[in-house]
Every structure is written in C-alpha cells, then in structure tokens.
Amino acid sequence: MTYKATKITIVSEKLIQSGITRIVEDEGAAGYTVIEGGGKGQHGVRSTDRPKVVGAFGIVKIEVVVADRGVADAIADKVAASYFENYAGIVYLEEVEVLRPKKF
Amino acid sequence: MTYKATKITIVSEKLIQSGITRIVEDEGAAGYTVIEGGGKGQHGVRSTDRPKVVGAFGIVKIEVVVADRGVADAIADKVAASYFENYAGIVYLEEVEVLRPKKF
Amino acid sequence: MTYKATKITIVSEKLIQSGITRIVEDEGAAGYTVIEGGGKGQHGVRSTDRPKVVGAFGIVKIEVVVADRGVADAIADKVAASYFENYAGIVYLEEVEVLRPKKF
Numbered sequence: 291m292t293y294k295a296t297k298i299t300i301v302s303e304k305l306i307q308s309g310i311t312r313i314v315e316d317e318g319a320a321g322y323t324v325i326e327g328g329g330k331g332q333h334g335v336r337s338t339d340r341p342k343v344v345g346a347f348g349i350v351k352i353e354v355v356v357a358d359r360g361v362a363d364a365i366a367d368k369v370a371a372s373y374f375e376n377y378a379g380i381v382y383l384e385e386v387e388v389l390r391p392k393k394f
Numbered sequence: 395m396t397y398k399a400t401k402i403t404i405v406s407e408k409l410i411q412s413g414i415t416r417i418v419e420d421e422g423a424a425g426y427t428v429i430e431g432g433g434k435g436q437h438g439v440r441s442t443d444r445p446k447v448v449g450a451f452g453i454v455k456i457e458v459v460v461a462d463r464g465v466a467d468a469i470a471d472k473v474a475a476s477y478f479e480n481y482a483g484i485v486y487l488e489e490v491e492v493l494r495p496k497k498f
Numbered sequence: 499m500t501y502k503a504t505k506i507t508i509v510s511e512k513l514i515q516s517g518i519t520r521i522v523e524d525e526g527a528a529g530y531t532v533i534e535g536g537g538k539g540q541h542g543v544r545s546t547d548r549p550k551v552v553g554a555f556g557i558v559k560i561e562v563v564v565a566d567r568g569v570a571d572a573i574a575d576k577v578a579a580s581y582f583e584n585y586a587g588i589v590y591l592e593e594v595e596v597l598r599p600k601k602f
Binding site: 366 | 500529563593601602
C-alpha cells in the first residue's frame with residue numbers, strides 16, 4: 291500500500307542554498323536533502339555571459355518530498371519567483387509514492 | 395521503445411547504509427547507486443529530540459531500479475520495517491522507463 | 499501551471515563522463531547536472547568478471563531535463579548505443595513537470 295506524494299527538485303548555485311531551504315521550511319516541508327554536484331547551462335550555472343562548466347562542488351541539488359501537492363506547488367513557485375529571475379537554476383516536480391504519509 | 399521499471403529511493407543516515415544495501419541485494423536487485431549528501435528532518439537525520447541540519451556527508455541516498463514492481467515493493471517494505479521505526483529516513487517509489495529491461 | 503518535460507538519468511563509470519555529456523550537448527539539451535557517487539552492479543561498475551562495490555567517487559550520475567521527448571529519447575538511445583555495450587551503466591527516463599519550459 292502506497293500513497294501519492296510530490297517530489298520537488300531544485301538545482302541551483304550553492305550561493306543561494308540557504309535562501310532556498312528557508313523557503314522549503316517556511317512552507318512546512320518535514321525535511322529536505324542536499325546533494326553537491328557540478329553541471330552546465332541552466333542546471334546550476336549563472337549565465338553571466340555564456341554557459342560554462344562548474345566543478346564537482348559548485349552547485350547543489352535540493353530535494354523535498356511532501357504529501358500535499360499544494361505545498362509542493364508553493365515551494366516551486368516561491369523558489370522560482372525569488373531566485374530564478376537572477377540566478378541560473380531549475381525546479382521540477384515529480385509524482386512519487388510513499389509508504390508512510392505522516393512522515394511528509 | 396522503452397519498458398516500465400520502478401526506482402526505489404532511500405534516504406537515511408550513513409550508519410545504516412550497509413544494512414540497507416544488504417536488503418537490496420538479498421531481494422535480487424541487479425545493482426544500486428549510493429550518493430552522499432546532507433539534509434534535515436525526516437530526510438536522513440535521527441530525531442533524538444528535534445530535527446537538525448546534517449553536514450554535507452552525513453546521509454546517503456541509495457537508488458535502485460528494478461524491472462519487477464514486486465521486488466521494488468519488497469525492498470521498500472523491508473527497509474521501512476527494519477530501520478525506519480528507529481532511525482530517521484524516507485523511502486519512496488517512482489515509475490521510470492528503461493531501454494533494456496534485462497539489465498534490471 | 500506546469501508543463502510536461504522528461505528527465506534522463508545516466509549512471510556510469512566516471513571514465514566515460516565527458517563522452518556522455520558531449521552527446522547530451524550535441525543533441526541540444528540546455529544543460530545537465532553531474533553528481534558523484536558509488537554503487538554496485540549495473541549501476542556504474544564495469545563487470546570485468548563479477549559485480550563489485552565501487553568507492554564513494556567511482557561513478558557519476560548525469561541528469562538532464564528536456565522539454566522535448568524526442569530529444570530525451572535521442573540522448574538515451576545514443577548513450578546506450580555508444581557506451582553500454584562495453585561499459586556498465588544504466589539510463590532511464592522519467593516524466594517531470596517544469597514551471598518554465600523555455601529554460602529546457
């Protein structure tokens with residue numbers, strides 16, 4: 291028996307990590323995961339002039355799973371509106387299944 | 395041409411990584427990926443008293459893709475039953491598409 | 499309001515990372531993310547004789563989100579055909595939702 295939930299993934303420059311996780315917490319998510327990585331293009335690199343490759347630890351991937359789709363949409367909208375006009379980064383949503391919805 | 399498969403993602407404290415991967419192998423998965431990261435809340439931090447942030451390498455994210463949904467459910471159920479009463483951590487399932495089902 | 503997009507995930511030995519990202523760029527993706535990790539079995543370990551565990555930074559997970567499903571299929575097919583006859587590795591596709599399709 292599984293329950294529907296939504297995963298929000300945000301890939302961004304590490305510089306704005308704390309601002310993003312503050313939005314995640316303010317919207318009521320029960321937790322989040324942060325993975326460091328590298329990338330190119332909109333996947334986390336500021337496009338001052340043109341895309342460039344960022345080393346292995348220049349970007350972060352923040353993942354959040356929430357049971358409530360409205361919370362997921364609010365997180366995605368606020369992160370995009372607050373940061374992704376001025377910083378490179380992407381946000382996307384996925385449907386997932388969880389075993390214990392009260393954890394999320 | 396793609397084939398349906400299921401991805402199981404487990405986020406947990408690094409302390410229990412080897413126990414989790416043993417379940418994954420015992421259930422017959424063809425392989426798994428382990429990524430190190432940090433997090434907060436149910437995403438990998440033991441909640442002795444209240445959620446706290448864990449540094450960049452305090453948690454692991456283990457991912458497994460299997461062609462057989464029954465195997466995916468068995469892995470998720472056994473990991474949750476064996477560990478997630480006493481340790482913080484989450485497990486979730488996603489439908490994915492693979493090119494070569496015999497690899498999984 | 500969200501729009502459908504496709505995420506391609508490739509898990510492979512680090513040795514072939516630059517060849518894979520060249521295919522990703524040649525097919526027209528707007529960017530990609532690279533995460534380092536470990537694993538076992540088809541998830542990134544060359545099976546010279548039998549699967550073995552690879553340390554924390556032996557493999558890479560490359561993720562790409564594209565708005566165009568045809569581009570996603572082309573990337574997946576070319577990576578599999580170019581590398582996964584001779585190297586261990588997996589590729590899988592997932593449907594995701596994005597806020598701003600022009601970024602992808």
